Amino acid sequence: MSRSDDDTRTVSLRRDVPVPMAVYKVVMVFSMLIAIVLVVGGFSLVDSATDRGTADPDDVDPVLALAGVGLVATGAVVYVFSTRFRAEEMENAKDADDEPSDNG
Structure with missing residues (x-):
């Protein structure tokens, strides 16, 4: 598999919603x-259900x-779900073209 295939797969697996x-x-x-x-x-x-334990x-x-x-699970x-969103202005340094993706 070539490096460009890895990059394409990484981009397609992203879950951020700009x-x-x-x-x-x-x-x-x-x-x-x-x-x-x-x-x-x-x-x-x-x-309340446990009478304060x-x-x-x-x-x-x-x-x-x-x-x-x-309710606790629904809050979680x-x-x-809210952590999937990011502002378009927010840029991850690893996403820059001059940064290799394997830099930790």
């Missing part, structure tokens, strides 16, 4: 806000606990 800076700022602010609210809400539900296993509300874990997914 957007204008204004869109990037909106996406980052609101996705972080949503993720934080979901994670804090999820932990609050788990805390002091409830006996028979007294734990499994539906409320699973809802809390689901929102955060991970």
